[in-house]
Amino acid sequence: MEAILARRSIRRYTNKPVPDDVVGDLLRAAMSAPSAYNEQPWHFVVIRDREVLDKIPEFHPHTQMLHEAPLAILVCCDQNLKKTDWFWPQDCAAATENILIAVQAKGLGAVWCGVYPRQELMDGMRRLLGLPEHITPFSLVAVGYPAEEKPPANRYDESRVHYDRW
Amino acid sequence: MEAILARRSIRRYTNKPVPDDVVGDLLRAAMSAPSAYNEQPWHFVVIRDREVLDKIPEFHPHTQMLHEAPLAILVCCDQNLKKTDWFWPQDCAAATENILIAVQAKGLGAVWCGVYPRQELMDGMRRLLGLPEHITPFSLVAVGYPAEEKPPANRYDESRVHYDRW
Numbered sequence: 001m002e003a004i005l006a007r008r009s010i011r012r013y014t015n016k017p018v019p020d021d022v023v024g025d026l027l028r029a030a031m032s033a034p035s036a037y038n039e040q041p042w043h044f045v046v047i048r049d050r051e052v053l054d055k056i057p058e059f060h061p062h063t064q065m066l067h068e069a070p071l072a073i074l075v076c077c078d079q080n081l082k083k084t085d086w087f088w089p090q091d092c093a094a095a096t097e098n099i100l101i102a103v104q105a106k107g108l109g110a111v112w113c114g115v116y117p118r119q120e121l122m123d124g125m126r127r128l129l130g131l132p133e134h135i136t137p138f139s140l141v142a143v144g145y146p147a148e149e150k151p152p153a154n155r156y157d158e159s160r161v162h163y164d165r166w
Numbered sequence: 167m168e169a170i171l172a173r174r175s176i177r178r179y180t181n182k183p184v185p186d187d188v189v190g191d192l193l194r195a196a197m198s199a200p201s202a203y204n205e206q207p208w209h210f211v212v213i214r215d216r217e218v219l220d221k222i223p224e225f226h227p228h229t230q231m232l233h234e235a236p237l238a239i240l241v242c243c244d245q246n247l248k249k250t251d252w253f254w255p256q257d258c259a260a261a262t263e264n265i266l267i268a269v270q271a272k273g274l275g276a277v278w279c280g281v282y283p284r285q286e287l288m289d290g291m292r293r294l295l296g297l298p299e300h301i302t303p304f305s306l307v308a309v310g311y312p313a314e315e316k317p318p319a320n321r322y323d324e325s326r327v328h329y330d331r332w
Contacts (some may be wrong), residue, residue: 001271003167004195004264029170031321033263034278040321049330087280090305093259094266094278098170100200101267105167112200112260114253129331139256155197155206164215165295 003104006152010109011065013144017048018071022106026073026143029102033094036087042095045074045129052128056140059124063113069142073099074115074125079134089116092138099141109146115139169270172318176275177231179310183214184237188272192239192309195268199260202253208261211240211295218294222306225290229279235308239265240281240291243302255282258304265307275312281305 027044035041047053053066066072075096082088096112103110115121116138125137193210201207213219219232232238241262248254262278269276281287282304291303 001169001191001195001268004268004271005198007198007200009200025167027327028322029167031323031326032171032173032319034173034175034266036280040323043326043328045328045330045332047330052330086283089255090259090262090280093256094263096256097199097260097263098267100260101264102167102170105170114202114256117252131332135332153198156194157197157206160197160209161193162209162211164211164213164218166211166297166301 003101007100007104008150008153009111010146010148010150011111011142012146012148013068013070013109014147015070016145018108018143022108023071025106026099026102029098030075030095033091033098035091035094037083039081039083039088039091041077041081041088041091043076043078043135045076047072047074055128060113060121063140063142065111065142069144071143073141073143074129074137075139075141076131077136077138079136089138096139096141103143108143110141110143113140113142169267173266173270174316174319175277176312176314176316177277177308178312178314179234179236179275180313181236182311184274184309188274189237191272192265192268195264196241196261199257199264201257201260203249205247205249205254205257207243207247207254207257209242209244209301211242213238213240221294226279226287229306229308231277231308235310237309239307239309240295240303241305241307242297243304245300245302255304262305262307269309274309276307276309279306279308
């Protein structure tokens with residue numbers, strides 16, 4: 001609960017690498033997400049190669065933090081695994097959010113960079129990582145040990161809450 | 167972290183009502199989700215009226231558990247608040263996933279019922295709750311104290327993990 005409420009987007013990182021077991025925990029959290037008809041349509045590309053990380057901002061304008069981040073995780077959908085056309089982006093978003101909460105719980109920092117459904121960003125990821133046609137890149141999470149501190153945002157807004165009908 | 171890994175879809179509930187302060191915590195968790203350009207495009211309809219809950223399964227075939235659930239939360243997008251056409255479903259999915267994790271952390275049980283982008287389900291919710299045109303119903307979360315127990319699913323699958331490229 002605290003990890004949910006305290007989470008903020010972190011875009012500055014120390015150069016401390018993220019250990020393998022922590023990466024494993026983040027992936028375990030991601031794959032614990034619910035999915036429509038339990039389809040679990042996801043794949044994950046763990047990116048730690050400095051050259052690969054540095055190339056992403058060349059085609060994705062909102063990923064400059066990757067020059068500093070020691071790790072990024074690309075969440076993808078396998079179009080052969082999805083059971084409907086409707087819900088797989090929601091499944092991948094739930095997996096992405098689980099990564100963010102797990103990151104916070106582990107004392108790391110992260111930011112969610114949108115990819116799908118922007119064609120030029122999807123094409124860029126596909127070319128760079130050699131993704132096959134049936135794999136749709138969905139979101140990219142930059143991860144590292146935080147080099148900035150942000151207080152909880154407290155975004156609760158009573159005017160957004162309605163009871164029993166609009 | 168434990169709440170993420172242990173969470174399962176719960177469709178059987180006791181008749182114990184969910185207290186107001188707990189509902190508040192779930193909404194606080196939802197509104198703590200990240201959103202593209204920090205647009206926070208969401209609204210929430212808290213449904214506890216038995217008559218309203220019982221009407222939803224008449225048009226949404228996967229919501230029979232609402233006959234037993236003391237509470238459902240409809241996550242909506244305000245189309246006037248979104249800053250792009252691309253990312254608002256992902257924002258609403260992140261808010262929905264935060265509700266599910268908070269539910270688990272509070273000892274409750276829940277299940278995510280998809281609504282958007284199925285037109286007939288969206289139309290049904292719109293008519294029932296009197297949603298204005300600019301409000302898009304996105305997902306419905308049934309919530310209650312669990313009357314079934316499920317062990318953690320352990321969905322981790324090493325074959326879904328790739329390193330630095332496909």
